[in-house]
Amino acid sequence: NAGVTQTPKFQVLKTGQSMTLQCAQDMNHEYMSWYRQDPGMGLRLIHYSVGAGITDQGEVPNGYNVSRSTTEDFPLRLLSAAPSQTSVYFCASSYSARGYEQYFGPGTRLTVT
Amino acid sequence: GQQVMQIPQYQHVQEGEDFTTYCNSSTTLSNIQWYKQRPGGHPVFLIQLVKSGEVKKQKRLTFQFGEAKKNSSLHITATQTTDVGTYFCADLSNSGYALNFGKGTSLLVTP
Numbered sequence: 001n002a003g004v005t006q007t008p009k010f011q012v013l014k015t016g017q018s019m020t021l022q023c024a025q026d027m028n029h030e031y032m033s034w035y036r037q038d039p040g041m042g043l044r045l046i047h048y049s050v051g052a053g054i055t056d057q058g059e060v061p062n063g064y065n066v067s068r069s070t071t072e073d074f075p076l077r078l079l080s081a082a083p084s085q086t087s088v089y090f091c092a093s094s095y096s097a098r099g100y101e102q103y104f105g106p107g108t109r110l111t112v113t
Numbered sequence: 114g115q116q117v118m119q120i121p122q123y124q125h126v127q128e129g130e131d132f133t134t135y136c137n138s139s140t141t142l143s144n145i146q147w148y149k150q151r152p153g154g155h156p157v158f159l160i161q162l163v164k165s166g167e168v169k170k171q172k173r174l175t176f177q178f179g180e181a182k183k184n185s186s187l188h189i190t191a192t193q194t195t196d197v198g199t200y201f202c203a204d205l206s207n208s209g210y211a212l213n214f215g216k217g218t219s220l221l222v223t224p
Contacts, residue, residue: 033211040122042201042216043156050210058211090155097210099144101158 002026004105006091012111013081021076021108023091031097032074036060036087037107043090049074050097081112117142117204119215126222132189134218136202143205145178145185146212151198159187159200192222 007022025032033048045058049068063085065077074093078085088109092102118137126132136145144163148156160169162178162185169176175188189196199217206213 031210035214040216043203043214045211045213048211056210059213092156099161099163099205101146101161102148102156102212104155104157107155 004091004093004103006089006105006108008108009106010109012113013078014113015081015083017081019078019081021078021089021091021110023074023076023105024072025074025091025093025103026072027093027095027103028071029093029095029103030071031095031100031102032068032091032093033058033102034064034066034074034076035090035092036085037090038087046076046089048097078110083112086110086112117145117202117213117215119202119218121218122216123219124221126192126220128194128222128224129191132192132196132220134187134200134202134220136185136187136215138183138204141182142185143182143209146203147176147185147187148201148203148214149198150201150217154198156201189220192220194222194224196220197222 004025030051034046035043044060047066049055088107090107091105094100094102146161147159150156166180167178173190177186199219201217203212203214
């Protein structure tokens with residue numbers, strides 16, 4: 001099992017560019033989520049999905065889109081990158097949303113100039 | 114959603130000293146999870162507490178859930194340099210579909 005994989009590991013964007021952060025899991029988990037981590041701010045939930053075709057917003061969804069067409073994949077799209085989106089992004093998955101441990105991917109470090 | 118507050122934000126100890134981090138909430142928590150993140154790494158699940166007053170141990174780590182389910186603690190006995198990292202608590206939101214993370218306690222252990 002590869003667990004949760006994320007690509008790319010690092011990315012530099014210019015303001016206004018768009019891109020997609022990829023996340024995949026091979027554990028047949030129902031629940032997947034995206035977090036951003038900024039110094040001193042902990043992990044903040046961006047979007048989550050409780051199954052294929054079902055997504056919902058977390059604490060900080062503005063500027064990001066998600067979709068979940070398959071159980072395995074949960075890409076995060078930045079529509080028009082801004083310097084405030086400079087962060088480390090983590091994807092996570094778990095068997096179910098309610099009360100199960102979350103498995104995190106290795107993260108994507110994004111810099112927007 | 115609910116917000117959990119973690120204290121302290123930072124802790125620097127000498128190897129062999131004990132360490133405790135606290136997670137507090139103004140509302141009753143359904144459950145609490147604890148994660149550890151090594152520098153440059155990703156969060157890794159440590160444990161989940163569900164019952165009021167629950168105490169669980171993992172080697173030198175002791176996790177407690179308060180009687181009122183409004184606080185939790187992680188205690189490390191005789192710290193080692195391998196304990197370095199940031200420890201996060203997380204609670205399940207009211208909807209049951211999102212984990213709300215505290216801001217974490219960063220532990221530095223010097224030999």
